[in-house]
Amino acid sequence: xxxxxxxxxxxxxxxxxxxxxxxxxxxxxxxxxxxxxxxxxxxxxxxxxxxxxxxxxxxxxxxxxxxxxxxxxxxxxxxxxxxxxxxxxxxxxxxxxxxxxxxxxxxxxxxxxxxxxxxxxxxxxxxxxxxxxxxxxxxxxxxxxxxxxxxxxxxx
Amino acid sequence: xxxxxxxxxxxxxxxxxxxxxxxxxxxxxxxxxxxxxxxxxxxxxxxxxxxxxxxxxxxxxxxxxxxxxxxxxxxxxxxxxxxxxxxxxxxxxxxxxxxxxxxxxxxxxxxxxxxxxxxxxxxxxxxxxxxxxxxxxxxxxxxxxxxxxxxxxxxxxxxxxxxxxxxxxxxxxxxxxxxxxxxxxxxxxxxxxxxxxxxxxxxxxxxxxxxxxxxxxxxxxxxxxxxxxxxxxxxxxxxxxxxxxxxxxxxxxxxxxxxxxxxxxxxxx
Numbered sequence: 121x122x123x124x125x126x127x128x129x130x131x132x133x134x135x136x137x138x139x140x141x142x143x144x145x146x147x148x149x150x151x152x153x154x155x156x157x158x159x160x161x162x163x164x165x166x167x168x169x170x171x172x173x174x175x176x177x178x179x180x181x182x183x184x185x186x187x188x189x190x191x192x193x194x195x196x197x198x199x200x201x202x203x204x205x206x207x208x209x210x211x212x213x214x215x216x217x218x219x220x221x222x223x224x225x226x227x228x229x230x231x232x233x234x235x236x237x238x239x240x241x242x243x244x245x246x247x248x249x250x251x252x253x254x255x256x257x258x259x260x261x262x263x264x265x266x267x268x269x270x271x272x273x274x275x276x
Numbered sequence: 277x278x279x280x281x282x283x284x285x286x287x288x289x290x291x292x293x294x295x296x297x298x299x300x301x302x303x304x305x306x307x308x309x310x311x312x313x314x315x316x317x318x319x320x321x322x323x324x325x326x327x328x329x330x331x332x333x334x335x336x337x338x339x340x341x342x343x344x345x346x347x348x349x350x351x352x353x354x355x356x357x358x359x360x361x362x363x364x365x366x367x368x369x370x371x372x373x374x375x376x377x378x379x380x381x382x383x384x385x386x387x388x389x390x391x392x393x394x395x396x397x398x399x400x401x402x403x404x405x406x407x408x409x410x411x412x413x414x415x416x417x418x419x420x421x422x423x424x425x426x427x428x429x430x431x432x433x434x435x436x437x438x439x440x441x442x443x444x445x446x447x448x449x450x451x452x453x454x455x456x457x458x459x460x461x462x463x464x465x466x467x468x469x470x471x472x473x474x475x476x477x478x479x480x481x482x483x484x485x486x487x488x489x490x491x492x493x494x495x496x497x498x499x500x501x502x503x504x505x506x507x508x509x510x511x512x513x514x515x516x517x518x519x520x521x522x523x524x525x526x527x528x529x530x531x532x533x534x535x536x537x538x539x540x541x542x543x544x545x
Contacts, residue, residue, distance in 0.1 A: 123416060125300060126309040130316060130411070130420030137320045138376045138424075145327045146372035148334060149350055155336035 245273040289492050292392055294406030295414065296399075309414055311403070316411040319383040324376065353378055353531065360535045363436065363542035370538050373428075374531050377421065381480065382527035384412045388487050388519060393495060412526075413484040415477070422477035425534050429472070432541040441544070476533050483526045487519050 249269055283291065296311035330346045339347060357371040387410045399407035411417040434442045446465045451457045491512060498508030 122304060122307075123419065124305050124307040124309070126307070126312055126414065126416035127420045127423070129308060129313050130417045131424050133313070133317055133320060134376075134380075134421055134424050137324050137380060138373045141324055141327070141376040142369055142372040145324065145331050146350070146367065146375065149327075149331045149346065150367055152331075152334040152336040152339075153347060153350075156339075159336065 241273060241276050244276050245269060248272060248276075285496050288496055289489070291406060292396070292492055293408065293488075296403040296405075296407045309408075309416060311399075311407045311409070312411040312414040312417050315387060315409050316380075316384060316417060319387070319411070320380050323379040323383045327375075327379065349379070350375060356532060357535050360532075361539045361542075363539060370535060373538075374535050377534050378527055378531040381412060381421070381530050382524065384410065384417070385480075385484055385523040385527055387411070388413070388484060388491070388523060389516060391495075392488075392491065408488075410484055410488055412480055413488045415481045415485075418477035418481040419473070421480075421530070422473040425476065425537055426469070426473040429537050429541040430469075432538055436542045437544060472537060476530070476537070480526050480530050483522055487515075487522060490515055491519075 295309040298308045298310050300306040300308055327346055327349075330342050334343050334346075353375045354366075354371050357366045357374050361370050390409060392409075395409055396407070399409065408414065430442075433445075437445065447453075447458045447461050449461060450464065451461050494508045494512040494515065496508075498505045498512070500508075
């Protein structure tokens with residue numbers, strides 16, 4: 121264990137190595153590391169931003185869908201209302217038509233009835249005349265008794 | 277035994293614990309342990325050069341595995357520096373200095389794993405009498421590092437507090453600014469300034485030197501015969517595995533103390 125000149129030589133070598141590291145080794149690597157850290161941080165921030173954008177657009181899409189849904193249900197309910205209305209209208213018009221048809225049919229029936237009554241009256245009058253002829257067993261002057269007959273006819 | 281001739285245990289250990297030394301001038305001080313210096317420089321160039329090579333091709337995009345490894349290492353050191361140093365921009369000096377210390381000391385410590393006698397086969401070509409490949413088991417290396425940190429400590433103390441502030445701190449802390457307490461404060465601070473580099477360097481040196489010595493003792497046992505070889509090898513394996521922990525731990529402690537001392541220098545009392 122003798123101290124000698126080696127000490128100074130080693131100290132000089134040591135100083136040289138330290139200076140070399142300080143100047144040429146440490147700063148470039150540190151720069152590279154810091155740059156990478158910045159890149160990673162930026163990337164993470166961008167990812168976070170993207171996530172937030174996605175959330176915002178998802179929310180917007182939800183809103184849009186909700187709006188569209190409510191509009192659609194509005195349209196459907198309007199349509200339903202309209203349909204009900206149309207059915208109502210159709211019912212009313214059908215009823216009115218039916219009424220009209222019924223009255224027309226009634227009138228026709230009455231006409232028919234009166235016509236049939238007229239025909240019946242004619243036939244009954246003819247029958248009565250024929251009966252009277254038979255009863256009287258003689259020719260009745262149709263023309264002479266027409267007035268009488270007409271009077272009977274009227275009474276029937 | 278690499279030398280290929282019969283050695284006594286003392287000679288064997290002495291042989292392996294002799295530095296490759298070159299006399300540069302008169303007196304014991306003007307000696308250079310070129311083995312420590314060469315290995316340290318080589319390892320520093322390999323380690324720091326590897327970092328530089330990776331960093332030069334570093335991308336801020338997706339890193340390859342090589343870059344990811346270096347980034348892990350840098351992140352590990354940076355985390356330690358971040359946790360301790362809160363007095364300014366650690367990236368300007370403290371953190372890269374800590375990285376240098378960690379990588380360099382780790383590599384120098386790791387030389388302990390290489391089997392001395394096999395390495396000696398090669399290094400005998402450089403120096404027949406001793407070539408130690410663990411620079412941190414040379415007290416000159418650890419003192420060089422610790423004293424460099426010590427000088428930086430004083431430099432940052434003065435830079436952070438001004439010369440007046442530093443001198444004031446020398447005399448007025450930790451006991452108080454009473455004039456009677458000045459000598460005690462100064463003595464206390466002197467002891468602190470003395471003990472820091474000593475403990476800093478001797479902890480690393482002692483651990484690595486002891487590790488080397490225990491390996492040598494085990495190899496010596498291994499040379500005594502078949503039983504010795506088996507037991508020596510098994511024990512050496514255990515010691516090597518334990519030594520992996522010591523190597524990394526000591527490098528880590530040396531780096532942490534570097535950061536701690538330099539952070540303390542920035543602190544105002």
